[in-house]
Amino acid sequence: MKKLRIMIALIVCRLARAAIRLLGRGGTDLPGRLALKICPDLLGVLAKTVTVVIVTGTNGKTTTSRMIEQAFIDAGISYFANKTGANLISGITAEFAVHSTLTGKCKHTHAVIESDEAAFKLVSKYIDPKAVLVTNVFRDQLDRYGEVTHTLNNIRIGLSNCKNATVCLNADDSLSASLAQELPNRIVFYGVNTPIYKTRVEEVSDAPYCIHCKSEYVYDFVTYGHLGGYRCPNCGYHRPTPDVAVTEVLAADTEHSEVAIEMDGVRYDTNVNLPGGYNIYNAVSAMAAGKALGLDPAVVNQSLSQFSCGFGRMEKFDIDGHSLRMILIKNPAGCNQVLNFLTDATEPFLFVACLNDRAFDGKDISWIWDVDFEKLTEMGDLLTGVIVSGVRADDMATRFKYAGIPKEKLRIIKDYSELCKACLAQDKPVFIMPTYTAMLDLRATISKNYGFKNFWE
Amino acid sequence: MELKICHLFPDVLNLYGDRGNVVCMQKRLGWRGIDVSVTGISIGQKLKASDYDLFFIGGGQDFEQEVLLEDLKGEKTREIKAAVNDGKTFLAICGGYQMLGSYYKTWDGQQCDFIGALDLYTVGHKDRMIGNYMFTCDELGGQTVVGFENHSGKTYLGSGLRPIGKVLSGYGNNGEDGMEGARFNNVFCTYSHGCLLPKNPVLADHILKTALAHKYGTAELAPLDDTIETNAHRYMENRLRK
Numbered sequence: 001m002k003k004l005r006i007m008i009a010l011i012v013c014r015l016a017r018a019a020i021r022l023l024g025r026g027g028t029d030l031p032g033r034l035a036l037k038i039c040p041d042l043l044g045v046l047a048k049t050v051t052v053v054i055v056t057g058t059n060g061k062t063t064t065s066r067m068i069e070q071a072f073i074d075a076g077i078s079y080f081a082n083k084t085g086a087n088l089i090s091g092i093t094a095e096f097a098v099h100s101t102l103t104g105k106c107k108h109t110h111a112v113i114e115s116d117e118a119a120f121k122l123v124s125k126y127i128d129p130k131a132v133l134v135t136n137v138f139r140d141q142l143d144r145y146g147e148v149t150h151t152l153n154n155i156r157i158g159l160s161n162c163k164n165a166t167v168c169l170n171a172d173d174s175l176s177a178s179l180a181q182e183l184p185n186r187i188v189f190y191g192v193n194t195p196i197y198k199t200r201v202e203e204v205s206d207a208p209y210c211i212h213c214k215s216e217y218v219y220d221f222v223t224y225g226h227l228g229g230y231r232c233p234n235c236g237y238h239r240p241t242p243d244v245a246v247t248e249v250l251a252a253d254t255e256h257s258e259v260a261i262e263m264d265g266v267r268y269d270t271n272v273n274l275p276g277g278y279n280i281y282n283a284v285s286a287m288a289a290g291k292a293l294g295l296d297p298a299v300v301n302q303s304l305s306q307f308s309c310g311f312g313r314m315e316k317f318d319i320d321g322h323s324l325r326m327i328l329i330k331n332p333a334g335c336n337q338v339l340n341f342l343t344d345a346t347e348p349f350l351f352v353a354c355l356n357d358r359a360f361d362g363k364d365i366s367w368i369w370d371v372d373f374e375k376l377t378e379m380g381d382l383l384t385g386v387i388v389s390g391v392r393a394d395d396m397a398t399r400f401k402y403a404g405i406p407k408e409k410l411r412i413i414k415d416y417s418e419l420c421k422a423c424l425a426q427d428k429p430v431f432i433m434p435t436y437t438a439m440l441d442l443r444a445t446i447s448k449n450y451g452f453k454n455f456w457e
Numbered sequence: 458m459e460l461k462i463c464h465l466f467p468d469v470l471n472l473y474g475d476r477g478n479v480v481c482m483q484k485r486l487g488w489r490g491i492d493v494s495v496t497g498i499s500i501g502q503k504l505k506a507s508d509y510d511l512f513f514i515g516g517g518q519d520f521e522q523e524v525l526l527e528d529l530k531g532e533k534t535r536e537i538k539a540a541v542n543d544g545k546t547f548l549a550i551c552g553g554y555q556m557l558g559s560y561y562k563t564w565d566g567q568q569c570d571f572i573g574a575l576d577l578y579t580v581g582h583k584d585r586m587i588g589n590y591m592f593t594c595d596e597l598g599g600q601t602v603v604g605f606e607n608h609s610g611k612t613y614l615g616s617g618l619r620p621i622g623k624v625l626s627g628y629g630n631n632g633e634d635g636m637e638g639a640r641f642n643n644v645f646c647t648y649s650h651g652c653l654l655p656k657n658p659v660l661a662d663h664i665l666k667t668a669l670a671h672k673y674g675t676a677e678l679a680p681l682d683d684t685i686e687t688n689a690h691r692y693m694e695n696r697l698r699k
Contacts, residue, residue: 139472147518204471214524216500363588364605369477369652394689398655401685402480 006104009039013097028086032094043089044126045104046096052111052127053289054162056120056155057135057176059334060282061087062310063274064135065114067286070307071300072110079110085310087116089123117151120158131292132159133168133285137175138225138333139206141362148175148206159183166292168285171242172227178211180240190288191242196223196249196277197340201372206333212237224277224340225333244288246280254345254429261287263297271305274314276341278334312439319450323429328439330362332370338433343375348382350423350430353400354390354438361435365392373403384428387411389419390438416445458676459492460668463509465553466517467497469525473607475515475550477652481661482511489679491669500528506540511668514553516650522552526569529556534572541574546668547644550653554639554646555579555610575641576615585609590627590649591697592637594660601625602657603693604649612648614639621647626697643667656689 013035020030035042055065062085072079082095092113100106115123117140124132137152152175159167159179169177171191180187200222207226209216215234222228231238243263250258250269257272257280272283283304290300309315312328329335342351357365376383386405388396389412397412413419419442423430434442446452464479479495486493498504506512517525537557541547549557558577561569587607594602602622611631614620620630621638629637629648638647645664647653654661662678669676 147520149518149520204468204476208468209521209524214520364473364607364650366474366477366605366650366652369474369480369655370471392689392692394685394692395656397685398689399477402477402484402655 003103005039006042006045007102009035009042010097010100010102010104012038013094017094017098028084028091028094029088030090032086032090032092032097035097036090036093041126043093043096043123046093046100046106047111047127050096050106050111051109051293052113052129053131053133053293054113054115054120054123054127054129054165055133055135055289056115056117056158057133057170058117058138058140058151058331059337060135060278060285061114063279063313064133064282064285064289065112066310066313067282067304067307068133068289069112070303071286071290071295072112074303075295075299077110078108079112080108081112082114083310085114087114088119092119092123115158118154121154121161124158124161129162129165131168131289132162132165133289133292134170134176134179135282135285136170136173136227137206138331140331141364152176152179155179156182159185168288168292170227170281170285171240172223172229174211174217174226174230174237174239175207177240178237186292188244188288188292189240189242190244190284191239192223192227192246192280192284193242194223194247194249195221196252196280198344199340200224201336201339201343201375203333203336203372204370210235210237223281224337227281244284244291246284249280252277252344254341254347257283259283261301263287263291266297268297268301270301273305273307274309276314276337278337279314312434312443317446317450317452319424319446322424322427324423324432324446325430326432326434326439326443329433329435332367335367335371335433338431339372339375342431343379345379345382348384348428350384350387350426350428351376352387352389352419352423352430352432353396354419354432354434354442355388355392355396356390356435356438356441357392358437361437365395368396368399373399377404383409384426385409385411387413387419387422389413389416390435416442417449420445420449458669458673459494460486460511460665460672461509462493462495462511462513463504463506464495464497465504465512465514466499466525467515468499469521470515470517470553472516472518473551473605473650474652475553475650478515478548478550478654479513481652481654482513482665485658485661485681486665488681500525504533504536506536506545509540509545510672511546511548511664512537512540514547514549514556516551516553522556525556529572537572538574541642541644544642544671546664546671547646548664549644549646551608551648551650554648555612557644557646558612561610575639575644575646576617577612577639579610579612582609582611586628586632588627589693589697590629591625591694592622592627592629593625594622596640597659597663600659601694602647602649602653602660603690603697604647604651604653604657606648607650608648612639617641621645643671656686656693658683658686658690
């Protein structure tokens with residue numbers, strides 16, 4: 001009976017996904033939901049024989065997963081991954097389903113699974129991962145996740161389910177590093193021992209006070225946000241020494257970064273083929289995951305120079321000689337990092353912000369006022385213009401007006417085809433900063449009008 | 458003319474983009490050639506309320522609001538109460554609004570005493586009241602105010618207070634009596650993030666006028682081109698009227 005139920009669930013799931021894709025959409029949620037209705041513990045059954053690494057945390061999940069994925073490819077490991085960003089239990093189940101035979105046996109030995117922080121506590125009930133990587137904890141869409149301590153608690157509960165996992169934690173994040181204290185698991189701390197940006201935007205710290213005793217932290221250095229070398233003068237809680245550490249930033253431009261990573265007494269010169277200081281964090285965390293999984297560090301290091309980024313994550317489109325980079329933003333911390341990256345630019349560029357407020361974007365757009373867009377204004381002529389778009393384009397325009405962007409530099413274009421045309425009607429590189437559903441819509445327009453792949457292809 | 462703004466606890470009560478209200482007030486004064494200064498006063502810093510004309514208090518996370526309570530006791534409480542009674546202008550949002558009241562009682566009965574400058578109290582609830590919302594404001598000639606609320610506390614006003622507006626869509630103070638925010642002397646309280654003032658320019662100017670009038674006797678503000686702000690306001694107004 002059980003076997004039949006599994007088989008039916010798997011068939012329904014695959015048919016639903018095929019049908020939805022025939023209609024020209026991604027189909028990332030519904031098929032898994034249907035399958036779970038038929039067989040509630042389907043994920044547990046399918047994941048049983050698979051060596052899984054779970055990546056969770058506020059920012060950097062997708063990019064880090066792509067890095068680990070490349071390491072699996074380069075190490076010759078048979079794997080699959082939930083690449084389309086469907087990181088709730090339904091999407092993860094569907095991904096396992098399409099990579100299993102109809103009797104429920106996985107066709108691969110390994111899986112790279114990105115999990116939403118809140119979904120992690122549920123997912124971890126069914127999957128027994130070999131490694132869990134927590135990227136960081138920042139204030140996220142507060143209407144969905146609540147306060148940072150709430151997110152941290154969700155991850156804590158999830159980790160308590162992962163009895164056999166090696167846990168990779170960000171030493172520089174006082175919030176997620178604190179998870180180590182109550183875990184019996186093997187821990188691999190990773191971190192960055194040096195500042196990573198030439199200039200930094202003004203950011204509010206998401207964790208200025210000690211998580212244990214509420215005294216104000218003292219910092220020896222800050223990399224970005226609340227990340228860095230913190231210690232509590234009252235109770236002594238402090239940044240643990242990372243096992244895998246970036247010791248030096250050798251070079252950084254708008255295409256890539258070169259860093260030195262030290263691990264087990266060996267120095268690796270690493271070329272990260274995505275720009276931005278936060279991708280340095282993603283790279284060192286991928287090295288930590290490699291260590292937790294027992295991969296050859298030389299292979300992982302090499303993979304970082306050749307992985308393909310997740311869709312919308314600094315994804316580059318070359319259209320008739322024009323360069324468009326799409327940088328997904330989800331929260332103020334992520335957005336500030338995009339600005340840290342852009343304000344290091346030395347060549348003129350056009351900036352586009354697309355703000356939607358659907359459930360997956362975060363319904364509350366208040367955070368745009370926590371972001372230091374004033375730094376863009378200070379760039380003067382390097383910023384050739386700002387175009388705003390999306391459902392809440394008028395709010396975004398208001399934000400830029402109050403950030404001091406001159407009227408003649410600010411345009412509102414709500415139609416995505418017109419937006420693309422405007423980007424191509426000038427000759428400077430374009431950096432587009434969309435929220436999640438705006439990114440999907442805009443990407444679909446680019447695919448349709450200029451012949452790029454859809455995100456699920 | 459000059460307006461001195463005091464931003465209370467800017468590094469602790471800094472959630473939900475509320476600092477945008479200070480940016481907005483600064484710009485709208487500056488565009489009219491009125492001098493403005495902003496001073497942040499945080500934990501451990503002395504507050505001399507008579508130095509300022511307008512006070513802003515935003516919302517924060519529960520964790521950080523707890524850090525504040527010790528600091529609020531004693532002198533800061535006395536200074537804030539005196540300023541409220543002297544007719545100084547206040548804009549307090551969400552957590553800042555609750556803090557001006559008498560106390561906060563958690564859903565399991567624990568009571569946290571607050572400043573007590575206003576006769577109101579807040580009771581915690583298990584379900585959060587979250588979403589875009591809208592209220593009318595009589596003192597703005599019936600003009601609507603749009604914003605985003607996200608609170609688990611239900612606030613109830615004492616007899617000496619009136620609400621800032623009537624809820625047209627959403628929850629407001631408690632989701633029960635249709636009232637939003639509080640008004641007392643020149644104190645303006647609301648649950649509205651969003652950020653509040655930039656897309657409600659009429660309310661922004663009304664608050665600035667209140668502070669200027671208290672300081673200089675009368676105040677007129679030159680009109681500004683608010684096309685972009687009004688579009689943002691209208692978009693949400695139309696969406697919530699559907």
